[in-house]
Amino acid sequence: MENFNIENYKLELEKRAYSAWNISPKLVEEALHVEKDLAASFARIESNKIFNQLKVLKAMQKYKFAETDFAATTGYGYNDSGREKIEKIYAEVFGAEKALVRLSISAGTQAIAVALYACLRPGDEMLAAFGKPYDTLDSVIGIGDDSAADAGSLKDFGVSYRQVELTADGKPDIPAILANINDKTKLVHLQRSRGYQRRNAFTISELEPVIRAIKKYKPEVIVFVDNCYGEFTEIMEPTQVGADLIAGSLIKNPGGSLAPSGGYVAGRGDLVEKAQCRLTAPGIGGEVGPSLGYNRNIIQGFYFAPHVVAECLKGLEFSALWFSRHNVISQPEALGIRSDIVQLLEFNDAESLIKFCQSIQAASPIDSHFKPVPWAMPGYDADVIMACGAFVQGSSLELSADGPIKAPYTAYMQGGVVYENVKLAALLATQELQNT
Numbered sequence: 001m002e003n004f005n006i007e008n009y010k011l012e013l014e015k016r017a018y019s020a021w022n023i024s025p026k027l028v029e030e031a032l033h034v035e036k037d038l039a040a041s042f043a044r045i046e047s048n049k050i051f052n053q054l055k056v057l058k059a060m061q062k063y064k065f066a067e068t069d070f071a072a073t074t075g076y077g078y079n080d081s082g083r084e085k086i087e088k089i090y091a092e093v094f095g096a097e098k099a100l101v102r103l104s105i106s107a108g109t110q111a112i113a114v115a116l117y118a119c120l121r122p123g124d125e126m127l128a129a130f131g132k133p134y135d136t137l138d139s140v141i142g143i144g145d146d147s148a149a150d151a152g153s154l155k156d157f158g159v160s161y162r163q164v165e166l167t168a169d170g171k172p173d174i175p176a177i178l179a180n181i182n183d184k185t186k187l188v189h190l191q192r193s194r195g196y197q198r199r200n201a202f203t204i205s206e207l208e209p210v211i212r213a214i215k216k217y218k219p220e221v222i223v224f225v226d227n228c229y230g231e232f233t234e235i236m237e238p239t240q241v242g243a244d245l246i247a248g249s250l251i252k253n254p255g256g257s258l259a260p261s262g263g264y265v266a267g268r269g270d271l272v273e274k275a276q277c278r279l280t281a282p283g284i285g286g287e288v289g290p291s292l293g294y295n296r297n298i299i300q301g302f303y304f305a306p307h308v309v310a311e312c313l314k315g316l317e318f319s320a321l322w323f324s325r326h327n328v329i330s331q332p333e334a335l336g337i338r339s340d341i342v343q344l345l346e347f348n349d350a351e352s353l354i355k356f357c358q359s360i361q362a363a364s365p366i367d368s369h370f371k372p373v374p375w376a377m378p379g380y381d382a383d384v385i386m387a388c389g390a391f392v393q394g395s396s397l398e399l400s401a402d403g404p405i406k407a408p409y410t411a412y413m414q415g416g417v418v419y420e421n422v423k424l425a426a427l428l429a430t431q432e433l434q435n436t
């Protein structure tokens with residue numbers, strides 16, 4: 001080992017590996033410099049990962065997860081020990097009293113809807129404190145034009161809605177939030193991730209003062225946080241800084257890319273019990289729900305989730321710094337604190353955006369031989385291009401990218417469970433863009 005130079009070894013090996021995609025040695029060398037400049041950021045991500053990983057492991061041991069808990073239940077699914085332990089483990093890790101973790105929740109939107117309908121009753125008002133919630137919630141709340149008036153939206157059930165915008169610099173407007181809380185306000189909705197807004201995710205330390213201010217002003221109001229994309233990006237979840245209820249999707253962060261479907265709601269015990277009744281029926285609540293043999297995927301995914309989310313964060317940090325050095329505006333910028341797994345990249349023109357998405361697809365483990373093209377997706381005012389070569393359909397914990405073909409030509413890049421794969425996608429995209 002005396003004359004062994006690790007830097008050279010690394011460089012030569014990577015040049016060889018990336019040459020399979022005809023990536024130029026120059027780009028490979030440049031990428032190694034970018035990684036050096038990200039050392040502090042990567043070290044921070046690794047530290048959080050260790051903390052979260054051990055937290056999950058400890059919870060699994062505390063509830064004595066056993067091989068027999070993998071056994072499938074069918075039909076009603078009474079006494080499904082694996083399902084029951086999974087819910088206790090989620091609650092423990094998220095610092096919640098209770099959790100509802102179910103395969104039968106098939107989208108983040110459904111998990112959020114279950115939580116909202118669990119809490120709100122006719123005559124109540126819901127206040128969205130960070131501007132308009134994620135697009136798919138329009139029809140749940142009963143706003144926007146494509147929500148059928150009698151489809152059973154919250155509005156249809158007599159729940160009114162109010163919304164407070166963020167400040168001009170994209171921060172929570174606490175005085176305005178408090179001013180919009182009235183006698184009818186039953187629940188305040190906060191969204192951690194950026195969703196499709198042009199703001200960064202709110203970190204736990206940004207969420208905390210908002211939650212505390214609301215609870216101080218009106219203690220009985222329920223603070224709900226849409227936690228989609230946020231889990232394990234930091235060392236705490238919103239339930240650990242005062243949120244009453246959170247919800248999210250298992251084909252995002254907490255499923256660790258192994259959960260084939262599913263969603264969760266976690267928080268105060270009485271509210272989670274209402275969510276159980278809303279998902280199944282009053283009287284049966286959380287007692288039913290066959291796991292059909294998927295307990296293993298769900299708990300193994302949760303076990304892997306801290307690790308996988310760290311890979312995502314590193315991939316996005318790399319992409320942010322890499323693309324900012326190649327004339328692409330990235331938001332958030334590298335070297336900051338991330339609280340979700342979304343990266344915006346703003347390209348100069350439509351062609352570059354399309355090439356970027358096609359490179360993401362070409363770098364994917366699944367469907368790499370397909371070429372995505374922009375199409376007129378229902379509900380969008382411009383053609384949209386989508387790239388996702390994932391093991392689980394639509395999983396945005398896995399590397400994916402999409403963007404509407406209109407100025408400012410922004411790609412929403414998400415996830416990436418294997419860092420090397422994200423790095424390949426970034427290099428491939430840059431190589432493609434340089435070749436034109």
Ligand SMILES: *Cc1c(COP(=O)(O)O)cnc(C)c1O
Pocket residue numbers: 106107108109110134136191192193194195226228229249
């Ligand atoms: C993904 C997401 C949702 C909705 O989840 P689906 O699984 O797409 O229904 C809601 N809110 C945020 C912030 C999300 O990222």
